[in-house]
Amino acid sequence: MSLEAIEQQIARVATGDRLAFGALYSQTSAKLFGIALRVLKDRAEAEEVLQEVYVKVWHNANRYRANGLSPMTWLITIARNTAIDRARKRRESQAGLDAAEAMADPTPGPxxxxxxxxxxxxxxxxxxxxxxxxxxxxxxxxxxxxxxxxxxxxxxxxxxxxxxxxxxxxxxxxxxxxx
The missing domain is CATH 1.10.10.10 (Winged helix-like DNA-binding domain superfamily/Winged helix DNA-binding domain)
Structure with missing residues (x-):
């Protein structure tokens, strides 16, 4: 699919066109999944991130403006940033658990x-x-x-x-x- 066609689908998604959304997904999801998987190195998390990416695309398609940038660049940026945010949250929650474990009193309770x-x-x-x-x-x-x-x-x-x-x-x- 050409970049022009992807750009047109994004414009149609902005109007709530579900068929255009389905076509956009089928044409771009493999690439975006690969990006999420490369960042997260976990298939299940990458699948969850991919879902979040397309929810963001659905809600924010009206913000995409044809400004000479590739529509794939816009989609890839959303996928990459969402995956990075997920990886950061994972590290923060693990650090929080480590800190909580370090603070926990190892002696038995009453x-x-x-x-x-x-x-x-x-x-x-x-x-x-x-x-x-x-x-x-x-x-x-x-x-x-x-x-x-x-x-x-x-x-x-x-x-x-x-x-x-x-x-x-x-x-x-x-x-x-x-x-």
């Missing part, structure tokens, strides 16, 4: 502390139900990071016995915690 306290009490009670020495072995293995071999030596039992103790103790803890 509700979380109450839940933790309740869970800690329940866990302590469940540890009390384990056979003598087993609770200490579980703590040392899973909280202090001792290996099965180190625990077997410390408790003076064979390695497979230590594994069995720990597995059975964990099953008992799980059962206790689900009651």
């Amino acid at each position: 509700e979380a502390l109450a839940v933790q306290s309740s869970e800690r009490e329940k866990l302590a009670g469940c540890f009390g139900e384990l056979e003598e020495g087993r609770a200490d072995a579980v703590r040392r293995a899973y909280l202090e990071g001792e290996t099965y071999a180190e625990l077997a030596t410390s408790f003076d039992v064979p390695l497979n016995t230590m594994r069995t103790w720990l597995r059975r103790s964990l099953m008992k803890l799980k059962e206790c915690l689900t009651r």
